[in-house]
Amino acid sequence: MGIIIALLIGLLVGVLAQILMGGSLGWILSIILGLVGGLVGGFLFQVLGINIGGDLIGQIIAGLVGACLIIFVVRLIKR
Numbered sequence: 001m002g003i004i005i006a007l008l009i010g011l012l013v014g015v016l017a018q019i020l021m022g023g024s025l026g027w028i029l030s031i032i033l034g035l036v037g038g039l040v041g042g043f044l045f046q047v048l049g050i051n052i053g054g055d056l057i058g059q060i061i062a063g064l065v066g067a068c069l070i071i072f073v074v075r076l077i078k079r
Contacts, residue, residue: 010034013060017067037067044069 014030017037025033041062045052052058 006035007031009056009059009063010038013037013063013067016060016064017071020064021068021071023071033067033070034063037065037070038063039066040069041066 010031011027011034014025014032014034014037017033018025018030038059041064042059044066045062052061
């Protein structure tokens with residue numbers, strides 16, 4: 001059941017990041033973007049010493065920050 005929840009959170013975060021940053025990727029890439037964004041955001045907050053908590057809202061915030069950062073970096077590389 002945890003994997004299904006993680007995929008749903010990843011989808012939500014991926015779609016939110018695409019809305020904030022503009023663009024459209026599709027369902028599968030949105031899930032991947034959200035999951036990887038969660039890892040990147042969680043790692044970034046840990047390195048910076050920011051504690052956002054381990055609840056659902058904290059996971060969404062970390063994932064959203066990470067996913068937006070990934071989109072930003074990919075756009076810089078594409079240029």
